[in-house]
Amino acid sequence: MTGNIYISGQIGTFDGVTGISLADVISQVKKQPKATAYNVHINSEGGLVDTGFDIYHYLCSLGKPLTTIGSGIVASIATVIFMAGKKRLIKENTQFMIHLPWGGSMGTADELEQFAGQLRVIEKKMVGFYKKVLSVQEQAIVPLLKNETWLTPNQLSALGFTTASQPVKAVAKAFINPNFTMRGTFTERDRHWMESLFTRVMGKFKNAHIFNKVVQDATGIEIDFTDLPDDAIIEVGAMATVDGMPAEGEYLMPDGYTYIFTAGELTEIIEPEEESAPAALRAENKALKRQLSIIKSEVMALKRQVGSRYTLDGKKASVRKPGESDRLSGMKQYLQNKNRK
Known part of the structure; x- marks a missing residue:
């Protein structure tokens, strides 16, 4: 050279x-x-x-x-x-x-x-x-x-x-x-x-x-x-x-x-980064991302609650919040529906 x-x-x-x-x-x-x-x-x-x-x-x-x-x-x-x-x-x-x-x-x-x-x-x-x-x-x-x-x-x-x-x-x-x-x-x-x-x-x-x-x-x-x-x-x-x-x-x-x-x-x-998507679609995408972030936060919070339900001998405790099982099931169904869109 x-x-x-x-x-x-x-x-x-x-x-x-x-x-x-x-x-x-x-x-x-x-x-x-x-x-x-x-x-x-x-x-x-x-x-x-x-x-x-x-x-x-x-x-x-x-x-x-x-x-x-x-x-x-x-x-x-x-x-x-x-x-x-x-x-x-x-x-x-x-x-x-x-x-x-x-x-x-x-x-x-x-x-x-x-x-x-x-x-x-x-x-x-x-x-x-x-x-x-x-x-x-x-x-x-x-x-x-x-x-x-x-x-x-x-x-x-x-x-x-x-x-x-x-x-x-x-x-x-x-x-x-x-x-x-x-x-x-x-x-x-x-x-x-x-x-x-x-x-x-x-x-x-x-x-x-x-x-x-x-x-x-x-x-x-x-x-x-x-x-x-x-x-x-x-x-x-x-x-x-x-x-x-x-x-x-x-x-x-x-x-x-x-x-x-x-x-x-x-x-x-x-070249500059191009924003090829229409403004309305970009706005909707941002809103969905915010919702997903909130959902992920709630899921993590529930996992922490479920993960703490153990006794000292390693067995699950029998204590459960009212409606907790229904809430987890409903959250799982919601996420599945979102992924199909």
Whole structure:
């Protein structure tokens, strides 16, 4: 069985924005205990260096065949996670960018010098990593990192980032959420390259169908079936996200159906319990059940009375309540008549 791990969006949590963490990746792995290999799907603009390396080392420690698949965008520290795969593929139109680590700081000259020193340590770590996994000299990789290079599929293959010379072809589709607002502290340079990226990517989708079927569960949670047209029927096998992450667990729908997801895939649809009998018949059935319960209680009470009619030597006592025998006989006849109906 090949499991699926999804790394989507920001790596790590910062500037008040919650991103994917090492714990999130571990949780996905634990939910697929029978997996003998994993496909790691990456669609991320990057994030915190330490978190990225933590995820990379964890994936490598699994000791199972890994295939990393880039889609949408693989940039910054996400490219490090991408290198965890023995087999590394990108889908068509995927944007792939490497650069040196950067950040911002405020303070005195001494404090800024201290920050610069810390940044150079991280920079050295990044350069050393690329040198090792790509088997290239420092002089070959540093200029690319300094220039924030966007690499083409041919360049990715030539440098060793990918193990296939051609990107994986897929049906062009896009999900546009009009309510999405980019959050965080971005410089004008960041905004420029993100906007230019969006323009380039969407330019390739001019003639593509944009699929997005969104439904709400009974509590109002939105489930996005991004591969389905709005008028499509939801069936087992459909992929969905909730709040940008692969859907997971059970969701009770307003019509009574229950959707069960595993790693973003709809694995089961449980139908609601149907009350096929007419309302009048159901009411009569409940009344009969109540009567039967009362009768059973009376029978048990009589049995206890009869069972207590013993003397110390084990013989039945001769004491009997008036009409007791007639009552038992009549109760037995009543139950027989009920069973014939």
